[in-house]
Amino acid sequence: MRRLGKVLHADKLALIVRSEHVPKLGSIVRKRDRKVVGKVSDVFGPVNFPYIAIKPSPELNPGEIPRLLGEEIYVGGKTHGRKKRKKAGRARAGK
Numbered sequence: 001m002r003r004l005g006k007v008l009h010a011d012k013l014a015l016i017v018r019s020e021h022v023p024k025l026g027s028i029v030r031k032r033d034r035k036v037v038g039k040v041s042d043v044f045g046p047v048n049f050p051y052i053a054i055k056p057s058p059e060l061n062p063g064e065i066p067r068l069l070g071e072e073i074y075v076g077g078k079t080h081g082r083k084k085r086k087k088a089g090r091a092r093a094g095k
Contacts, residue, residue, distance in 0.1 A: 001030060001076035004052065010069045012062055014041070015054040022050055023075045029054050030074050036060075037073055 004023065009016035015029075015038065027040045037060060042053035054073075056065060 001034075001074040004029060004073050004075045007068045007071055007073060008051075010065050012056065012065060015056060015065070015068060015073075017052045017054065017073060019050055019052050023052065027075045030076065031068075032072060032074065037068065040075065 002021070002023075005017040005019040007015050007017055022043055023040050025040055025043070029037045029040060031037055036057050038054045038056040040052055041055040043050050044053070045051040
């Protein structure tokens with residue numbers, strides 16, 4: 001897991017974090033105890049220290065969201081993307 005930054009703003013629609021690096025869109029965001037907070041939904045602001053918008057996870061209790069204010073969060077783990085498909089071997093004709 002890589003440190004993303006401290007939560008500057010927290011509400012039920014988004015969490016805003018100031019970061020020192022740019023994570024990939026869709027990356028999983030976690031607390032220190034590895035509990036999933038949400039996914040990276042947007043990156044905006046200056047290139048050196050961008051702001052990261054995080055869409056809260058539906059599993060996250062709405063009462064927990066305000067308590068994330070000022071807490072360190074991390075990016076890491078698997079992203080929810082397309083699964084890689086194995087390439088099928090070519091069938092030989094005529095055998």
